[in-house]
Amino acid sequence: MRNLLLSIIVFLGISAYAQDWKSNKLVSNPSYGSSAYSVEVADVRNSGLNSVFVSTSSGGVYEWVWNSTSKTWAYNTLITGFTGHITLHAGDGRNDETTRLYIVEWNLSGRILEASYTSGKWVIDTIATHDNNTGVFIGDCRGAGINRLYVCTLAGVYEYTYNGVDWNKSAISTQTSAAGPGYIGDALNNGTNKYVSPGEEVTMFSWNNTKFDNTTFEYTIS
Helix, strand or coil, rough: CCHHHHHHHHHHHHHCCCCCCCCCCCCCCCCCCCEEEEEEEECCCCCCCCCEEEEEECEEEEEEEEECCEEEEEEEEECCCCCCCCCEEEHHHHHHHHCEEEEEECCCCCEEEEEEEEEEEEEEEEEECCCCEEEEEEEECCCCCCCEEEECCCCEEEEEEEECCCCEEEEEEEECCCCCCCECCCCCCCCCCCCCCCCCCCEEEEEEECCCCEEECCCCCC
16 A cells, blocks of 8 residues: 555656647748758847747748737748758857858858848848858857857868958868768867767867867767
8 A cells, every 4th residue: 555655646746747848830931832941049130039040942041030919920031042951050150249140052152141130131241152061150169269150061161260351261171071060069078169070970170279180980870
């Protein structure tokens, strides 16, 4: 009897804390017949409110803004007419405490774009072009307290630094084929960020105060 009572108490305790995930449809795709590819949630308007940014397979980038009064979503179009997959990332790429949206296109001469919300409208600037961009990230990979823009492609990994007027480009590697978006983080748990790039091999890039060293992870898929 004591064991039965204990089992009931444990069951009730678990039930009290167990909750199911709810799936809610936020919005419908504004481009008929296409599907969403990349998504980002960030305060790119720098208003203190987040928006949802989505790229689609039909070559568009859209912003959804939640209206807490009417409990509805409204969407705005940033770009259309791209081809190939589009990857998104938001961050302070210019080190001016302003969040912008960075957009890369997987295509021959794929564009690298920066979207800024200025004076009530979206301004889209082209940073550069690369063949087959697969991902974009912002971070401090050199440990210098300066954010930089990292773009991975099927033909290399590149770093862009904003100098106050324009973007300076450096090639981290022209040998590494990044088949998908990379990631910036403290992979070695030593307080220093690294850039980790996926592909046929997973490669980690570390700044040695002069250049980026690389380490390849060996793995077997069975």
